[in-house]
Amino acid sequence: MKQKSVYLPKYMAIAVLFLATACSKVVNRPDSQNLNVPKTAVVPASTLNNGDTILNVTYENGALLSGITGLTATHATAADAAYLINPANNGSNYAIAHKIVYGDSTYLSDGSIRSESDAIAVPNAKFFPGDERRYEFSVLLKDWTPWTAGPTYETNIFQLKVSGNSSTGSGVPLQFRTARNAMRLRYEASSSIKDIITDLRPYVNKWIDFRVDVLWADGPSGYMRTYMKLPGQSNYVLVDEKTNYRTFAGNVSIGNIGYIKWGVYGTQESLTRIAYHDNIRIIKLPLQ
Structure with missing residues (x-):
């Protein structure tokens, strides 16, 4: 018994030293990186590896900005221009x-009827020539009024966009739009348009998942591949592909910046448009 009493303080000191050493190795990481750590953690961007999720907007903390500094919920002033739904009924x-x-x-x-979130002020979410990225998002078109006749009146629901500045405009590399009763992809300057869902009506009020893989390039060396997963499907399906293609619609030397936007932009007379978005992710490629 005397021997135990002599060594007990020594063992306690060793245990305290071990605990302090272990705690000193905890790395803080931001909640914008889905690395299965508490949302209060932070990691320097320089430590990111290829394949990391560098933006993950889940809204699971019950906040319009999803706890991500620099994110914008909307620039429209209406009280219900952006709001959270609970439950989302998508898991x-x-x-x-x-x-x-x-x-x-x-x-x-900005002079148009729209309500969109964006990540232009989130450093990890910006893209430039040479970056290779995967973009994912889910969308639900809430009580979407069917088109019956008249002009097309397209509505944007997601954009891979390049900013302009005071001396130049820029392009929008890719837009997801509804047009009549279709869902379409529209590329920069409407150089190419493809309907990927010819009739949206069976999918109104249902979640649809999208994925876009891109090599951003300011010359004819990039690629853009768009995948879709409809309700009831278990895997993404390739719906459009462009290769040997100029994907970055801007000029970095004059301040153009690539970023993403999601929400609703544009509608026809007398209509209200509501879209739900969730699980907006950006992943560095190639995957490891």
């Missing part, structure tokens, strides 16, 4: 809803 607790009403100035943003 998540929360998703974001964007709403616009034709002719209502409270849904104006």
